[in-house]
Amino acid sequence: MxxxxxxxxxxxxxxxxxxxxxxxxxxxxxxxxxxxxxxxxxxxxxxxxxxxxxxxxxxxxxxxxxxxxxxxxxxxxxxxxxxxxxxxxxxxxxxxxxxxxxxxxxxxxxxxxxxxxxxxxxxxxxxxxxxxxxxxxxxxxxxxxxxxxxxxxxxxxxxxxxxxxxxxxxxxxxxxxxxxxxxxxxxxxxxxxxxxxxxxxxxxxxxxxxxxxxxxxxxxxxxxxxxxxxxxxxxxxxxxxxxxxxxxxxxxxxxxxxxxxxxxxWMTHTANEQGEVVVEGSINESSNRENGCIRSDEILAVHGEFGVGDTILVRSDDGTRLAKATANYSSCLLSFIADNEQSEFSEKMQDSIGPVVSEKDIALLEKS
Missing domain, CATH: 3.40.1160.10 (Acetylglutamate kinase-like)
Structure with missing residues (x-):
């Protein structure tokens, strides 16, 4: 050999x-x-x-x-x-x-x-x-x-x-x-x-x-x-x-x-996404990497049911598959924040919770 x-x-x-x-x-x-x-x-x-x-x-x-x-x-x-x-x-x-x-x-x-x-x-x-x-x-x-x-x-x-x-x-x-x-x-x-x-x-x-x-x-x-x-x-x-x-x-x-x-x-090729979050634009355009990869106030919609630690799909509002990631919060909480974005209570929650997806727990997808 x-x-x-x-x-x-x-x-x-x-x-x-x-x-x-x-x-x-x-x-x-x-x-x-x-x-x-x-x-x-x-x-x-x-x-x-x-x-x-x-x-x-x-x-x-x-x-x-x-x-x-x-x-x-x-x-x-x-x-x-x-x-x-x-x-x-x-x-x-x-x-x-x-x-x-x-x-x-x-x-x-x-x-x-x-x-x-x-x-x-x-x-x-x-x-x-x-x-x-x-x-x-x-x-x-x-x-x-x-x-x-x-x-x-x-x-x-x-x-x-x-x-x-x-x-x-x-x-x-x-x-x-x-x-x-x-x-x-x-x-x-x-x-x-x-x-x-x-x-x-x-x-x-x-x-x-x-x-x-x-x-x-x-x-x-x-x-x-x-x-x-x-x-x-x-x-x-x-x-x-x-x-x-x-x-x-x-x-x-x-x-x-x-x-x-x-x-x-593992996240890209083996794990199946349990749900998805929709953000506006691309990951680079919408994320604040100093505080984490995706913040709660950047989420437009949440689909499916998932819990903390589950793998989720992150896609843009035009349908492009952007990334697979580990969720830091459940779909229930994120759906509430996304559906009540303008409420005073939701704004306080957005300020109090950390990033929805951390930079260390995300796998960017090259293909749409």
Missing amino acids: QKFKWQRIVLKVGSALIAPDQDGCRSRYLLTIAQFIVRCRAQGIEVILVSSGSVAAGSHLFPEQEQRSVTMKKAMAAAGQTEMMAMWDRFFDFPSAQILLTHGDLRDRERYTSIRETVFTLLEHGVLPIINENDTVTTDDLKVGDNDNLSAMVAAAADADALMIFSDVDGLYDKNPNLHEDAVLLPEIESIDESIYAMAGCATSAVGTGGMKTKIEAAEKATSHGITTYILNGFKEETFNRLLAGDNPGTIFTPYEKPMQEAVH
């Missing part, structure tokens, strides 16, 4: 690699990935595995149905998860640990911190963390939805150096290689913009839930935290040999030169 100097990496393995025939787990492709993990650990590199495939692994245990209900998929995930963990565990002569997450776990700051501490403790004791979304208990409100984005959130939480997304594609092409013979593989992406998203086609796998778009979303989350991200073909043994030789066999997304701080990154 002359070219890549990793200390901690996150590997995301897609469902098509776990259960390529949708009839249970198969070692056909996983053995090569497991050997790669063993060789990385032998070189002192810490590894975290985000493994999809519980639904695909458990589907063969249930009667074939044309349309699978949500409840049926949850049952498949519950049964398939144990089979998948058993498969991974057989490959290693070191211990592994199962961590099942929902978006609700990740977007709650206290639980997010607990997850970080657990992962760090496992790595410190030489245990391989194997992470998957908890499909059995998750709901639409709590669902990440795809393990590409989950792997990026995990990589950020774990302060990883690199995120490797293994699937059934070689990397990002300038056009869909299944439709265009002249499609060109892009070896390196320095920045992610709308033109990069425009290159993303539909999912090429009949097993997984994520396509190229979700992989680019994951790369955007990870690179903004300073994490080098790869999209790689996990079906080819050559992929792993080239990585170990220091070559790039797929597409590499270079990280930000100035990565987001951990707390700001």
Whole structure:
């Protein structure tokens, strides 16, 4: 590994690699990935595995149905998860640990911190963390939805150096290689913009839930935290040999030169806003940074219900998303102040309370 100097990496393995025939787990492709993990650990590199495939692994245990209900998929995930963990565990002569997450776990700051501490403790004791979304208990409100984005959130939480997304594609092409013979593989992406998203086609796998778009979303989350991200073909043994030789066999997304701080990154890419406050103009135009980022008298309206410490969206009166931030006060109090702006009592309250959002607890949004 002359070219890549990793200390901690996150590997995301897609469902098509776990259960390529949708009839249970198969070692056909996983053995090569497991050997790669063993060789990385032998070189002192810490590894975290985000493994999809519980639904695909458990589907063969249930009667074939044309349309699978949500409840049926949850049952498949519950049964398939144990089979998948058993498969991974057989490959290693070191211990592994199962961590099942929902978006609700990740977007709650206290639980997010607990997850970080657990992962760090496992790595410190030489245990391989194997992470998957908890499909059995998750709901639409709590669902990440795809393990590409989950792997990026995990990589950020774990302060990883690199995120490797293994699937059934070689990397990002300038056009869909299944439709265009002249499609060109892009070896390196320095920045992610709308033109990069425009290159993303539909999912090429009949097993997984994520396509190229979700992989680019994951790369955007990870690179903004300073994490080098790869999209790689996990079906080819050559992929792993080239990585170990220091070559790039797929597409590499270079990280930000100035990565987001951990707390700001969590607020931007992981936490869901519980409500929103509307201000006039932009953050820079409307805020008094000597007293905090946003004052109560700058709020035009309050939408949704949130409490102290919840993540909220700050937007301008023209609809532009300006920032995500931690609320210092509840929506109830702020709504009262905004609705009674001209009253004497409201003016006294505005003078007595501190900033609605403090400068240290805000993440500016570049995109509207």
